[in-house]
Amino acid sequence: MRVVLESPLDMHLHLRDEDMLKSVAHFTSKCFSGAIIMPNLVPPITTIDDIKAYKNRIKEATKGDDFEAYMTLFFKNSYDYDFLKEAKDVVKAIKLYPSGVTTNSDGGVSDLDIENLKETLEAMSELKLPLLVHGETNGFVMDREREFGVFYEKLAKSFPKLKIVMEHITDRHSVKLLKEYENLYATITLHHLLLTLDDVIGGSLKPHYFCKPIVKTYADREVLQELALEADAKVMFGSDSAPHPKNKKERDSGAAGIFSAPVLLPALCELFEKNDRLENLQKFVSNNARDIYDIDPIKKEVVIEKREFIVPENLKDIVPMFAGKKLSWRCESE
Amino acid sequence: MRVVLESPLDMHLHLRDEDMLKSVAHFTSKCFSGAIIMPNLVPPITTIDDIKAYKNRIKEATKGDDFEAYMTLFFKNSYDYDFLKEAKDVVKAIKLYPSGVTTNSDGGVSDLDIENLKETLEAMSELKLPLLVHGETNGFVMDREREFGVFYEKLAKSFPKLKIVMEHITDRHSVKLLKEYENLYATITLHHLLLTLDDVIGGSLKPHYFCKPIVKTYADREVLQELALEADAKVMFGSDSAPHPKNKKERDSGAAGIFSAPVLLPALCELFEKNDRLENLQKFVSNNARDIYDIDPIKKEVVIEKREFIVPENLKDIVPMFAGKKLSWRCESE
Numbered sequence: 223m224r225v226v227l228e229s230p231l232d233m234h235l236h237l238r239d240e241d242m243l244k245s246v247a248h249f250t251s252k253c254f255s256g257a258i259i260m261p262n263l264v265p266p267i268t269t270i271d272d273i274k275a276y277k278n279r280i281k282e283a284t285k286g287d288d289f290e291a292y293m294t295l296f297f298k299n300s301y302d303y304d305f306l307k308e309a310k311d312v313v314k315a316i317k318l319y320p321s322g323v324t325t326n327s328d329g330g331v332s333d334l335d336i337e338n339l340k341e342t343l344e345a346m347s348e349l350k351l352p353l354l355v356h357g358e359t360n361g362f363v364m365d366r367e368r369e370f371g372v373f374y375e376k377l378a379k380s381f382p383k384l385k386i387v388m389e390h391i392t393d394r395h396s397v398k399l400l401k402e403y404e405n406l407y408a409t410i411t412l413h414h415l416l417l418t419l420d421d422v423i424g425g426s427l428k429p430h431y432f433c434k435p436i437v438k439t440y441a442d443r444e445v446l447q448e449l450a451l452e453a454d455a456k457v458m459f460g461s462d463s464a465p466h467p468k469n470k471k472e473r474d475s476g477a478a479g480i481f482s483a484p485v486l487l488p489a490l491c492e493l494f495e496k497n498d499r500l501e502n503l504q505k506f507v508s509n510n511a512r513d514i515y516d517i518d519p520i521k522k523e524v525v526i527e528k529r530e531f532i533v534p535e536n537l538k539d540i541v542p543m544f545a546g547k548k549l550s551w552r553c554e555s556e
Numbered sequence: 557m558r559v560v561l562e563s564p565l566d567m568h569l570h571l572r573d574e575d576m577l578k579s580v581a582h583f584t585s586k587c588f589s590g591a592i593i594m595p596n597l598v599p600p601i602t603t604i605d606d607i608k609a610y611k612n613r614i615k616e617a618t619k620g621d622d623f624e625a626y627m628t629l630f631f632k633n634s635y636d637y638d639f640l641k642e643a644k645d646v647v648k649a650i651k652l653y654p655s656g657v658t659t660n661s662d663g664g665v666s667d668l669d670i671e672n673l674k675e676t677l678e679a680m681s682e683l684k685l686p687l688l689v690h691g692e693t694n695g696f697v698m699d700r701e702r703e704f705g706v707f708y709e710k711l712a713k714s715f716p717k718l719k720i721v722m723e724h725i726t727d728r729h730s731v732k733l734l735k736e737y738e739n740l741y742a743t744i745t746l747h748h749l750l751l752t753l754d755d756v757i758g759g760s761l762k763p764h765y766f767c768k769p770i771v772k773t774y775a776d777r778e779v780l781q782e783l784a785l786e787a788d789a790k791v792m793f794g795s796d797s798a799p800h801p802k803n804k805k806e807r808d809s810g811a812a813g814i815f816s817a818p819v820l821l822p823a824l825c826e827l828f829e830k831n832d833r834l835e836n837l838q839k840f841v842s843n844n845a846r847d848i849y850d851i852d853p854i855k856k857e858v859v860i861e862k863r864e865f866i867v868p869e870n871l872k873d874i875v876p877m878f879a880g881k882k883l884s885w886r887c888e889s890e
Contacts, residue, residue: 362773363758364698423757424697427766427810436757439696473806474875476761541808 223528224554225491225500229255229519230507232486234354234389234409234460236260236325236479237291239276243283245538246465249483251284252555255508255522258292258354258460261317262326266296270305273312288522292515294354297331299338303345314515315352315387316342323358323366324434325464325478330356334373336380343377347384352407352515353377354387357396358435364419367393367435378403385514390414390462392435394445400456407514409460410450412489413480413543418443429471430541433464434478451497453505458514461486467539482543485533488551489544491526495551525554557862558888559825559834563589563853564841566820568688568723568743568794570594570659570813571625573610577617579872580799583817585618586889589842589856592626592688592794595651596660600630604639607646622856626849628688631665633672637679648849649686649721650676657692657700658768659798659812664690668707670714677711681718686741686849687711688721691730692769698753701727701769712737719848724748724796726769728779734790741848743794744784746823747814747877752777763805764875767798768812785831787839792848795820801873816877819867822885823878825860829885859888 232250235257237243250257259280261267267276273293280291295301295309297318306316319330331339346353357374358366374396377386388396388408400406417437422428431437449457463486464479471477482489487507494503512519531552533544566584569591571577584591593614595601601610607627614625629635629643631652640650653664665673680687691708692700708730711720722730722742734740751771756762765771783791797820798813805811816823821841828837846853865886867878 362752363754364773418696420697423766423770425809426812427761427763427805428808429761429763429810430808432757432761439698471761472808472810474762474764475759476763476806478760 225503225526227487227504227507227524227526229522230487230524231255231459231511231519232257232461232463233458233511234258234260234411234462235483236262236462236464237280237283238465239263239279242465243279245540246481246483247280247283248287250463251287251289253487253524253553255288255519255524256290256292256517258294258314261294261296262319262324264326266326266329268296268298270309270312273309277312288520290520292517296329297342297353299331299342301342301345303348306342306345306349306351310349310351313351314517315354316346317354317356319356320358320360322360324356327356336376343381343384347381350385352385352387354389357388357391363436364438367391368395371395371399374399374406375403378406381405387514390435390460391446392438392442394442397445397449407456407458409458410446411460411462412482412486413437413462415443415447415450415493416489429476430543430545431480432471432476432478433462433480447493447497450506451494451499451502453502453510455510455513457506458511459490459507465540468536468541469539471541480543481540484537484542485544485549487524487526487553488531488549491551492549526551527554531556559837559860561821561838561841561858561860563856564821564858565589565793565845565853566591566795566797567792567845568592568594568745568796569817570596570796570798571614571617572799573597573613576799577613579874580815580817581614581617582621584797585621585623587821587858587887589622589853589858590624590626590851592628592648595628595630596653596658598660600660600663602630602632604643604646607643611646622854624854626851630663631676631687633665633676635676635679637682640676640679640683640685644683644685647685648851649688650680651688651690653690654692654694656694658690661690670710677715677718681715684719686719686721688723691722691725697770698772701725702729705729705733708733708740709737712740715739721848724769724794725780726772726776728776731779731783741790741792743792744780745794745796746816746820747771747796749777749781749784749827750823763810764877764879765814766805766810766812767796767814781827781831784840785828785833785836787836787844789844789847791840792845793824793841799874802870802875803873805875814877815874818871818876819878819883821858821860821887822865822883825885826883860885861888865890
């Protein structure tokens with residue numbers, strides 16, 4: 223058996239930079255037609271020159287593959303209409319990080335008062351530049367996304383023409399908001415579809431399943447699965463694949479992030495097949511995103527075969543999601 | 557300033573065996589007059605000969621200190637009255653582990669049907685041997701102790717003369733049960749008094765704060781603190797100090813357990829002082845336990861001084877709780 227996907231897209235991806243970029247980029251560019259690239263480098267990407275240069279480095283790292291890197295800028299409330307108009311030639315969206323909630327988010331927004339963000343968000347709205355949001359407060363780790371809901375509602379109401387993407391949603395409360403507000407959209411990761419907190423701390427400690435936002439309860443996972451398996455039109459696949467070297471994960475003060483890029487489409491096939499929803503996978507991994515972002519990705523057929531795939535234990539010095547485990551699907555290019 | 561504690565007791569302690577026992581035992585025997593020693597070695601301790609031999613190895617490892625190891629057996633429903641009567645000369649209690657819930661608990665009780673445990677528990681009741689319980693189900697990690705409450709209630713009702721100690725309680729629901737049933741008692745650890753899940757996974761990943769049962773919410777911690785700070789007569793201090801070598805903690809599939817023995821009394825002084833309850837510490841770390849267990853510990857005065865103490869980063873190959881951090885109290889013997 224095989225599944226042929228047309229121009230699959232990963233709508234939330236961390237490619238890092240330099241050697242790490244060179245190590246990880248091809249796992250995505252082989253199997254996807256395009257990806258939304260997160261701007262939280264050190265320092266974060268906030269200028270047009272920097273975004274152009276980063277896009278070129280990604281082009282170099284993915285040479286030989288039909289792949290488009292859709293770029294994003296790191297949100298600053300100093301961005302004005304003229305700047306954003308120029309930026310729009312290079313970027314597809316702007317990513318907002320509340321300060322301190324995840325890897326390299328220290329320069330993020332520390333005051334979530336709508337008034338302070340208004341000028342920038344109105345300009346984005348006018349320019350039809352989507353706002354991508356890491357939606358977490360600094361509260362108790364299991365409540366952060368739910369608590370952020372108030373802010374999602376304020377945003378949705380204050381900027382009704384702005385497309386707001388709740389990135390990597392993890393919590394059933396976000397799904398309620400998604401259904402309630404027309405201009406809210408969401409990405410869902412593979413790991414939030416498959417894991418719960420039990421996988422991280424329920425048995426022995428699993429640093430390679432440690433990520434932000436943390437994976438939640440069985441009830442949360444069920445609601446996310448429903449949404450993805452039905453390929454709800456407001457939901458896109460976004461992996462949040464976020465590589466760190468093994469020695470930054472398996473140590474005291476370990477880094478948050480799951481390197482899922484090497485297993486994404488096989489594991490999604492497994493999940494959708496198990497639930498008898500393979501026919502919805504195309505929408506979830508591509509068509510919905512095309513509609514929401516109004517993009518026309520590079521034509522590319524990606525074949526996933528039902529054939530055993532043992533996930534490597536290490537890819538250079540990075541441990542991928544499901545390292546050493548057996549999947550029943552694999553990308554043909556593997 | 558100094559606090560003089562009379563015969564402090566640690567009512568829940570893992571001393572391990574062999575080299576590990578030799579490395580860790582003196583941290584407790586220096587500062588405590590006695591401790592309840594957990595029997596979950598590999599294999600667990602289930603015979604009188606084994607418990608005598610283990611007690612001798614502990615005596616050897618704590619030589620020179622005024623210290624008594626109060627021994628426990630690993631619960632088996634094959635223990636009958638005659639066996640337990642003989643055991644009572646050597647052991648102070650029996651520890652019940654549901655199968656698979658923590659380190660070396662695989663041989664524990666897999667069927668929590670009271671009928672299957674009845675003969676042993678009735679004999680213990682008659683012999684006034686307390687039952688110590690690791691109270692967790694195999695459910696979702698944040699709900700395990702709450703779910704176990706049903707079993708605590710059944711035990712308390714079925715064996716009204718049996719002293720049942722809910723070990724290392726972590727959850728506000730257990731505190732309700734404690735207050736409701738006369739024959740339920742509890743130990744509380746230092747780490748469940750000081751930490752929440754945010755300390756483990758709320759920032760970067762902290763393997764040295766990973767333990768079973770996992771630390772819970774702020775609301776849970778608050779209720780535990782109230783109980784300890786008031787030195788409620790049904791509550792005893794039990795550290796659950798559980799050493800693992802650093803390379804078993806900082807890795808994939810990391811081990812659960814916090815090595816708190818080197819910081820216990822200083823950190824407790826800090827907590828009780830901060831809350832203006834230093835006068836209750838003596839009851840919490842000794843007198844309550846004497847009454848509940850009906851024991852008369854070795855007379856020993858332990859002095860804790862208000863003087864800066866930088867916790868060592870490593871103790872041989874074990875990373876202690878609060879490694880590298882500064883405490884404002886230290887044991888005089890330090």
